[in-house]
Amino acid sequence: xxxxxxxxxxxxxxxxxxxxxxxxxxxxxxxxxxxxxxxxxxxxxxxxxxxxxxxxxxxxxxxxxxxxxxxxxxxxxxxxxxxxxxxxxxxxxxxxxxxxxxxxxxxxxxxxxxxxxxxxxxxxxxxxxxxxxxxxxxxxxxxxxxxxxxxxxxxxxxxxxxxxxxxxxxxxxxxxxxxxxxxxxxxxxxxxxxxxxxxxxxxxxxxxxxxxxxxxxxxxxxx
Amino acid sequence: xxxxxxxxxxxxxxxxxxxxxxxxxxxxxxxxxxxxxxxxxxxxxxxxxxxxxxxxxxxxxxxxxxxxxxxxxxxxxxxxxxxxxxxxxxxxxxxxxxxxxxxxxxxxxxxxxxxxxxxxxxxxxxxxxxxxxxxxxxxxxxxxxxxxxxxxxxxxxxxxxxxxxxxxxxxxxxxxxxxxxxxxxxxxxxxxxxxxxxxxxxxxxxxxxxxxxxxxxxxxxxx
Numbered sequence: 001x002x003x004x005x006x007x008x009x010x011x012x013x014x015x016x017x018x019x020x021x022x023x024x025x026x027x028x029x030x031x032x033x034x035x036x037x038x039x040x041x042x043x044x045x046x047x048x049x050x051x052x053x054x055x056x057x058x059x060x061x062x063x064x065x066x067x068x069x070x071x072x073x074x075x076x077x078x079x080x081x082x083x084x085x086x087x088x089x090x091x092x093x094x095x096x097x098x099x100x101x102x103x104x105x106x107x108x109x110x111x112x113x114x115x116x117x118x119x120x121x122x123x124x125x126x127x128x129x130x131x132x133x134x135x136x137x138x139x140x141x142x143x144x145x146x147x148x149x150x151x152x153x154x155x156x157x158x159x160x161x162x163x164x165x166x167x168x169x170x171x172x173x174x175x176x177x178x179x180x181x182x183x184x185x186x187x188x189x190x191x192x193x194x195x196x197x198x199x200x201x202x203x204x205x206x207x208x209x210x211x212x213x214x215x216x217x218x219x220x221x222x223x
Numbered sequence: 224x225x226x227x228x229x230x231x232x233x234x235x236x237x238x239x240x241x242x243x244x245x246x247x248x249x250x251x252x253x254x255x256x257x258x259x260x261x262x263x264x265x266x267x268x269x270x271x272x273x274x275x276x277x278x279x280x281x282x283x284x285x286x287x288x289x290x291x292x293x294x295x296x297x298x299x300x301x302x303x304x305x306x307x308x309x310x311x312x313x314x315x316x317x318x319x320x321x322x323x324x325x326x327x328x329x330x331x332x333x334x335x336x337x338x339x340x341x342x343x344x345x346x347x348x349x350x351x352x353x354x355x356x357x358x359x360x361x362x363x364x365x366x367x368x369x370x371x372x373x374x375x376x377x378x379x380x381x382x383x384x385x386x387x388x389x390x391x392x393x394x395x396x397x398x399x400x401x402x403x404x405x406x407x408x409x410x411x412x413x414x415x416x417x418x419x420x421x422x423x424x425x426x427x428x429x430x431x432x433x434x435x436x437x438x439x440x441x442x443x444x445x446x
Contacts, residue, residue, distance in 0.1 A: 039261045039345045039374060040366025067346065069373050090376065092315060092346035120373070122262050123290065123315035123344055142365040142388065143263025150292050150343070151262060153313065165365065168394055171421070198394070 014128055017096035021103060021131035025114065029218035032114045033210075034130045036154060037138035038147075039120030042164040044072045045197035046138060047115060051079045053207050058214055060113035063102045065094040072117060082106060092124035099130050113214050122151040133217065134159040141165045141172055145179040152186055160191045162206065167196040237351055240319035244326060244354035248337065252441035255337045256433075257353045259377060260361035261370075262343030265387040267295045268420035269361060270338060274302045276430050281437055283336035286325045288317040295340060305329060315347040322353050336437050345374040356440065357382040364388045364395055368402040375409055383414045385429065390419040 025032050037043050047062065054060060061082040064073040073085040084102040086094060099116065106114075116132060118125040137158040139147055142165055148155045155161065161183060183190055191209070195202030248255050260266050270285065277283060284305040287296040296308040307325040309317060322339065329337075339355060341348040360381040362370055365388055371378045378384065384406060406413055414432070418425030 038263060038343070038366075039370055040363070066373060068375065071369055071373060090346075092344070119346065120261070121315070121344060121346055123313075123342065124347065140263070140365065142363065142391070143261075146294055147262055150289060150294060152291065168365070168391065171391055171394070 011127060014096045017100055018129040018131040021096055021099050024103060024108070025131060028108050028111065030108065030111050030114050031210075031214045031217040032130075032132045033116065034125075034132035034135045035115055035117045035138070036122075036125055036135060036158065037120065038122050038140070038143060041120070041138040041140045041143065042197050043117050043120070043138050044075055046162060046164060046195065047076060047117060048079060049195075049197050049200065049203050050115075050207060050210070051076070051081055053203065054113070054211070055079065055081055057211065058112045059110050060115070061106055061111055063094075063099065063106075063114070063116045065098070065117055065119045067091070067119065088119060092119055092121050093128050094118050094125065094130055095128050096130055112217075113210070122147065122154050126154040126157055133213070136160040136162060138162045138164050141168050141174045144172070145174045145176070145182070148179070148182045148186055155183060155190070156186045158187070158190065160193065160209075163192060163194045164197060166194050166201055167199050234350060237319045240323055241352040241354040244319055244322050247326060247331070248354060251331050251334065253331065253334050253337050254433075254437045254440040255353075255355045256339065257348075257355035257358045258338055258340045258361070259345075259348055259358060259381065260343065261345050261363070261366060264343070264361040264363045264366065265420050266340050266343070266361050267298055269385060269387060269418065270299060270340060271302060272418075272420050272423065272426050273338075273430060273433070274299070274304055276426065277336070277434070278302065278304055280434065281335045282333050283338070284329050284334055286317075286322065286329075286337070286339045288321070288340055288342045290314070290342065305334075311342060315342055315344050316351050317341050317348065317353055318351050319353055335440075336433070345370065345377050349377040349380055356436070359383040359385060361385045361387050364391050364397045367395070368397045368399070368405070371402070371405045371409055378406060378413070379409045381410070381413065383416065383432075386415060386417045387420060389417050389424055390422050 035043050062076045063084050065086050070085045073083050076083040086098045135158040193206045258266050285299045286307050288309050293308045296306050299306045309321045339353050358381040416429045
């Protein structure tokens with residue numbers, strides 16, 4: 001009996017397309033981030049803060065993933081940077097084909113930094129390589145410190161975790177000790193930034209980290 | 224050319240199994256809730272509050288859905304009610320087969336209230352009927368009031384929305400006016416409860432609503 005493993009085939013096709021995208025992005029020296037997290041973790045707010053402090057130093061663009069709406073893309077566009085909306089039509093994650101189509105519609109020349117904001121979801125997007133250099137997962141304090149162990153795949157695959165809404169710490173039972181213990185047990189070399197997109201706390205370090213990564217990839221910045 | 228619609232087949236199989244489960248639950252007069260929401264919206268904390276105030280009035284049980292861990296089930300078990308852990312092995316939602324197996328392991332006699340806590344996810348679980356009487360989606364204030372329109376399917380299919388973490392309202396830009404406008408545009412007859420599982424605010428109304436539903440289904444309570 002011949003069996004067809006649909007999921008495996010889908011992921012293989014995705015990997016082939018992701019590799020093609022990656023070659024294009026590498027040839028242009030564009031540092032690319034796949035930005036992940038739960039609905040409401042603060043991915044778009046973090047992006048708004050980063051764009052404000054980085055757009056004068058480096059040419060950047062954003063691919064916004066959402067099921068149906070253009071709400072997040074409108075927020076990013078109002079910051080004066082190029083943004084492409086990708087609507088998944090109900091699907092729970094972006095895939096490499098969607099990114100391929102988005103790249104065809106972006107001005108890649110001189111661009112040095114590309115952020116792909118994925119659909120809000122701690123499960124499905126973990127399986128799909130989008131041709132990024134690094135995955136960054138946002139976890140907000142109000143979600144609770146148990147989330148890394150409950151959704152391990154996403155955190156294991158992330159080079160960076162941004163802990164957001166630090167200003168709300170006192171109103172929760174979030175334990176930083178338990179968070180660091182758990183996150184290091186999943187991935188010992190993970191880099192953590194503690195920020196609040198409401199107060200601006202912690203963004204200088206995150207910005208410096210990203211600008212350094214952009215430089216390493218060959219992007220010339222005037223930071 | 225013959226095409227196989229894998230997703231359609233999966234959903235049809237799910238519906239057949241969900242119908243079988245529903246017949247069993249109806250025959251026993253068990254009111255069943257499918258509890259949904261983002262990771263960290265507060266599903267388990269809400270359940271803890273409800274169990275405390277309801278377990279002396281009605282025999283209830285919980286089916287806990289999680290990718291791999293038993294963290295939530297342990298929290299529920301410590302409340303002294305029957306709980307079955309279902310691990311999806313990485314899948315982003317529960318399905319009716321998992322519920323069938325869980326029901327085989329529960330003491331259904333005299334049980335009058337069953338809560339199925341789904342995987343934390345605002346997308347995938349919306350497509351899978353678990354044989355519930357109603358879907359309840361939890362939205363926390365800290366997630367932002369844009370979530371109903373961004374994840375419309377989940378909210379459209381829910382009879383009830385619980386707005387949680389009301390105590391954190393002043394630290395967010397959540398607009399109750401926009402929330403009510405959007406949620407009513409998705410489903411005009413939706414019932415909303417505003418609660419805080421940290422302060423206990425709003426739980427009396429939610430408890431009364433559920434006890435009434437349990438009575439309607441035939442459950443004898445001594446409330």
